[in-house]
Amino acid sequence: xxxxxxxxxxxxxxxxxxxxxxxxxxxxxxxxxxxxxxxxxxxxxxxxxxxxxxxxxxxxxxxxxxxxxxxxxxxxxxxxxxxxxxxxxxxxxxxxxxxxxxxxxxxxxxxxxxxxxx
Numbered sequence: 001x002x003x004x005x006x007x008x009x010x011x012x013x014x015x016x017x018x019x020x021x022x023x024x025x026x027x028x029x030x031x032x033x034x035x036x037x038x039x040x041x042x043x044x045x046x047x048x049x050x051x052x053x054x055x056x057x058x059x060x061x062x063x064x065x066x067x068x069x070x071x072x073x074x075x076x077x078x079x080x081x082x083x084x085x086x087x088x089x090x091x092x093x094x095x096x097x098x099x100x101x102x103x104x105x106x107x108x109x110x111x112x113x114x115x116x117x118x
Contacts, residue, residue: 005040007052009117016117036117041076041085043101046109051101053078054117057087057110075116076101 004018038053045051055076063070074087079098087104090097104110 004050007038007040009036009038009054009115016115038115039078041101043085043105045105045111047111049112051076051085051112052115053085054115055112056114056116058113059104059108059110061108073113074104074110 004020006019006021008017008019009015010017036054041051041053043051045057051057053076057074057076059072059074061070061072062068074089075093076085076087077098078084079086082098082100085101086098087101088095088097089099
């Protein structure tokens, strides 16, 4: 099966629809109301699942001193400033420290736990 490059959340139907063709996705998007078109980032999580804009990723690290797991969630967003997909690693999630998603995935294991709508 071909990789779906776009997905669309329909608030009305409360469902995610996947597309491979951007023209069809844009047409579908324009015909509906309150819909959000999200693009595939070209990257995959630790379980080899495709990562899209709007996905929430979980990073789990172990604190060497306390031996306890530290879990942090990050939303995948597109940054025009970086011209890339990023995660917001700032303490207050205010966009003050955006980190390139590709670099984050190369240095740690992230898994998709949900998206911004579910």
